[in-house]
Amino acid sequence: MEKKKINKRIILDLDLCIGCQSCVAACALGYHEQANVMLGRIGEIAILPLHCRHCEKPACVEACPTEALQKDEYGFVHRSNLLCIGCHSCVFACPFGVISIDLMKHVTAKCDLCIDRVLNEKIPRCVATCTSGALSFEEITEASAEEVWIGGRISSRAIIRRM
Amino acid sequence: MKEPRNTICFFCSLGCGLTVNRGEDRVYYQPIATNELEYQLDNPINRGSLCGKCNYLFELLHHPKRIPGPRILKSSGYRDVHWENVTTDIIEQIAALVEKNGAESVGIMLSPYLTIEETEQAIDLAQIIGTPHIDYCALEDEPILAKIRQGAFFQKRLPSIEEIDGMHTSFIVGDVFGVSPVLSRHFLKAKYDQRANKMVVLESSNSNTGWFADLHLRANPGTEVMVLTGILILLLEQIGKQQAIPWKAAVKHVLDSIEIEDICKLTGVSLDQIQSAAGLMMREKPSIVTLVSGFGVYDRADLVTELCQALSDATDSYFLPVFTGANSLGMHEAIANFKPAAGMTASQMIEAAEKGSLKVLLNFGVDIIRTFPGTRATNAIKKLDFLLSTSIFPNDTTGFSHVILPAAPWVEKTGTTINMLGNSLKLDAVLSPPGHIKTTGGILSILIDALHQKGFDKKQIEPPEAAAQETEEDIANHFIEIKDLIKDNSAVESNQKMLVPNNDFSHSGDGAITQYLSWSQRMCPEPIAMIAEGENGVHISGMVRISSSENKITIPVKVSRRAEKGMIIAPVHFPQIRSLLQWEMLPQWGYLNIKPAKVSVEFL
Numbered sequence: 144m145e146k147k148k149i150n151k152r153i154i155l156d157l158d159l160c161i162g163c164q165s166c167v168a169a170c171a172l173g174y175h176e177q178a179n180v181m182l183g184r185i186g187e188i189a190i191l192p193l194h195c196r197h198c199e200k201p202a203c204v205e206a207c208p209t210e211a212l213q214k215d216e217y218g219f220v221h222r223s224n225l226l227c228i229g230c231h232s233c234v235f236a237c238p239f240g241v242i243s244i245d246l247m248k249h250v251t252a253k254c255d256l257c258i259d260r261v262l263n264e265k266i267p268r269c270v271a272t273c274t275s276g277a278l279s280f281e282e283i284t285e286a287s288a289e290e291v292w293i294g295g296r297i298s299s300r301a302i303i304r305r306m
Numbered sequence: 307m308k309e310p311r312n313t314i315c316f317f318c319s320l321g322c323g324l325t326v327n328r329g330e331d332r333v334y335y336q337p338i339a340t341n342e343l344e345y346q347l348d349n350p351i352n353r354g355s356l357c358g359k360c361n362y363l364f365e366l367l368h369h370p371k372r373i374p375g376p377r378i379l380k381s382s383g384y385r386d387v388h389w390e391n392v393t394t395d396i397i398e399q400i401a402a403l404v405e406k407n408g409a410e411s412v413g414i415m416l417s418p419y420l421t422i423e424e425t426e427q428a429i430d431l432a433q434i435i436g437t438p439h440i441d442y443c444a445l446e447d448e449p450i451l452a453k454i455r456q457g458a459f460f461q462k463r464l465p466s467i468e469e470i471d472g473m474h475t476s477f478i479v480g481d482v483f484g485v486s487p488v489l490s491r492h493f494l495k496a497k498y499d500q501r502a503n504k505m506v507v508l509e510s511s512n513s514n515t516g517w518f519a520d521l522h523l524r525a526n527p528g529t530e531v532m533v534l535t536g537i538l539i540l541l542l543e544q545i546g547k548q549q550a551i552p553w554k555a556a557v558k559h560v561l562d563s564i565e566i567e568d569i570c571k572l573t574g575v576s577l578d579q580i581q582s583a584a585g586l587m588m589r590e591k592p593s594i595v596t597l598v599s600g601f602g603v604y605d606r607a608d609l610v611t612e613l614c615q616a617l618s619d620a621t622d623s624y625f626l627p628v629f630t631g632a633n634s635l636g637m638h639e640a641i642a643n644f645k646p647a648a649g650m651t652a653s654q655m656i657e658a659a660e661k662g663s664l665k666v667l668l669n670f671g672v673d674i675i676r677t678f679p680g681t682r683a684t685n686a687i688k689k690l691d692f693l694l695s696t697s698i699f700p701n702d703t704t705g706f707s708h709v710i711l712p713a714a715p716w717v718e719k720t721g722t723t724i725n726m727l728g729n730s731l732k733l734d735a736v737l738s739p740p741g742h743i744k745t746t747g748g749i750l751s752i753l754i755d756a757l758h759q760k761g762f763d764k765k766q767i768e769p770p771e772a773a774a775q776e777t778e779e780d781i782a783n784h785f786i787e788i789k790d791l792i793k794d795n796s797a798v799e800s801n802q803k804m805l806v807p808n809n810d811f812s813h814s815g816d817g818a819i820t821q822y823l824s825w826s827q828r829m830c831p832e833p834i835a836m837i838a839e840g841e842n843g844v845h846i847s848g849m850v851r852i853s854s855s856e857n858k859i860t861i862p863v864k865v866s867r868r869a870e871k872g873m874i875i876a877p878v879h880f881p882q883i884r885s886l887l888q889w890e891m892l893p894q895w896g897y898l899n900i901k902p903a904k905v906s907v908e909f910l
């Protein structure tokens with residue numbers, strides 16, 4: 144099978160998120176037994192899920208001393224459990240702060256975009272379960288790329304409207 | 307072979323669809339593996355969405371705390387027994403007590419999470435025993451349902467949930483995203499689809515729903531009736547000239563005698579806001595009035611229901627009631643068709659047990675102690691001669707039961723339910739109950755068969771009287787009640803606060819189940835009260851002693867933007883919090899009016 148680069152990413156529309164954490168629940172129970180979506184809290188003003196953006200030039204991959212983190216053929220940033228030594232370099236390297244420290248397993252947790260589902264033409268769990276429709280799994284076109292990579296559209300029509 | 311099976315979520319009355327890919331060949335206690343839960347992206351109700359507690363439902367299946375088999379209370383404590391022995395024991399006890407005290411000393415209480423089929427079986431059981439006392443127990447839904455059934459006003463039912471997506475004005479009473487988060491998908495679609503679409507929310511605290519409102523009517527706790535009356539007064543002034551509304555003449559003289567300035571003063575909602583709300587309701591159609599049930603949120607939920615229906619009637623909007631109990635609507639109809647006038651409601655059964663006239667309670671799935679406000683229910687069930695409880699997990703009520711029978715949650719059941727739209731939906735068991743556990747339906751058939759063998763036969767019980775059509779005079783009378791309520795409301799004294807219950811959705815739904823889900827525990831692990839910044843000098847967190855007329859408790863408190871001044875918000879699914887609320891029976895209806903309580907608060 145030819146491995147085709149998958150150019151889709153999870154996009155969050157801040158206008159819609161109601162902070163219900165169903166995305167966290169789906170990720171935690173459905174697959175990883177630990178949640179890879181984290182909820183950012185802006186005081187008590189807003190609560191929003193933070194996802195791995197599977198960056199073009201991922202800082203976490205560069206920071207990882209063991210090659211546990213790699214950008215794979217599909218274009219996803221992937222982590223091999225067995226290679227991870229739990230040094231937390233990636234946690235500090237990620238500019239979006241989406242890799243969490245999972246103390247129990249002594250390795251770090253990392254969203255893999257539900258690759259098991261995406262390769263079977265299904266959408267990621269957190270996107271499927273999102274109660275408000277705030278999360279979507281979209282093709283990144285050239286036009287939208289800039290917005291998404293720099294984080295503008297992970298956002299919304301009005302950035303952080305909850306004030 | 308794995309065969310995907312479709313079922314619906316039974317934690318609330320929306321009925322979101324989900325698919326389970328788990329074959330019967332799987333070992334029961336194997337943890338859920340990848341791909342076993344599938345989201346139904348084309349389901350018109352939820353388009354794949356499920357809220358957190360539903361995502362966690364598989365935890366139930368191999369939960370270590372589940373009651374594994376029947377238990378009987380002996381002098382030495384609870385003993386595990388076989389089904390045959392327990393059935394004989396139950397039947398003998400019931401037979402002896404019916405002989406001694408009469409069939410009317412027996413009550414049957416049902417949780418609103420049973421299927422229609424199970425409800426019908428329970429009605430059969432009532433007929434065989436010969437008692438008219440059977441009721442579902444959903445205290446927050448009951449006053450709403452009672453009013454909807456009476457059909458006091460013309461009611462416009464929504465044809466489908468998707469219809470919400472196109473509403474120009476959504477008028478929402480209560481925290482809808484809190485009770486059924488998946489509805490946010492539809493309400494927010496309506497809100498953002500067109501610039502002019504508006505969401506009006508009537509709610510006292512700054513909940514998630516209020517957050518999204520274009521117009522948030524932040525009424526003082528328990529004053530929803532007044533705000534709605536105010537809106538109706540303004541609407542009638544405008545509409546009255548153009549069209550005739552059948553009940554208008556009857557209520558007009560009542561409404562005319564209410565001063566809108568009084569309403570503004572008592573509710574804390576300005577005349578401007580009431581006018582805007584009325585204006586938005588008069589705009590281009592379609593629009594919708596949504597009433598969300600909540601425990602202890604409204605003062606006189608029945609009148610709030612009446613007014614919401616009047617509002618939808620006057621503005622030709624849809625009316626959507628959102629219930630907490632998954633099958634409250636279906637069970638309400640089934641029981642109302644059977645229940646004779648003499649039959650008691652769930653709350654009346656507890657009062658009868660307190661007085662000693664109810665001796666036997668057959669309780670199918672209700673955690674009575676966790677459900678009722680105050681502490682009266684606890685004392686009442688201690689007085690029973692015989693209490694049978696079915697339950698999935700041990701709870702406060704099973705601790706006082708003479709017999710405990712292990713029941714199955716909805717994932718292990720097949721049957722029919724009626725959702726909030728009045729549509730009937732199918733539940734399909736995605737697994738069979740493990741070991742000695744049976745569905746409530748299974749338990750009911752065992753009991754019915756055994757009673758037949760003991761010589762009990764179905765008795766004719768007087769059918770209910772057909773509900774009389776409400777006359778204009780009746781309707782006017784309700785409005786007089788509303789008028790009294792507006793006069794009666796005395797302001798909170800300076801050292802008091804209003805205790806506003808928070809119906810946290812991670813715990814709403816079948817509370818007997820959700821308290822055992824790790825997700826719910828993570829979301830709200832302990833009762834923490836919320837107050838507004840700077841109240842009584844508290845800036846981050848602390849401890850607080852809350853005393854009401856019913857009880858006194860000490861819990862942690864934190865500052866939150868959810869609360870307004872003069873308010874203390876607390877998660878109501880915890881029994882401590884419920885114990886503060888007041889037992890207030892409305893004798894003519896037989897259900898409780900559970901309203902925000904006035905409490906005194908002492909910061910420690």
Ligand code: SF4
Nearest residue numbers: 170254256257267269
């Ligand atoms: S895509 Fe999958 S792994 Fe990544 S956050 Fe969503 S549910 Fe978790």
Ligand code: SF4
Nearest residue numbers: 160161163164166273
């Ligand atoms: S499920 Fe959707 S609405 Fe809920 S917290 Fe996640 S992104 Fe927000």
Ligand code: SF4
Nearest residue numbers: 315317318321322357
């Ligand atoms: S609890 Fe209600 S909103 Fe949540 S998944 Fe179940 S039916 Fe849908």
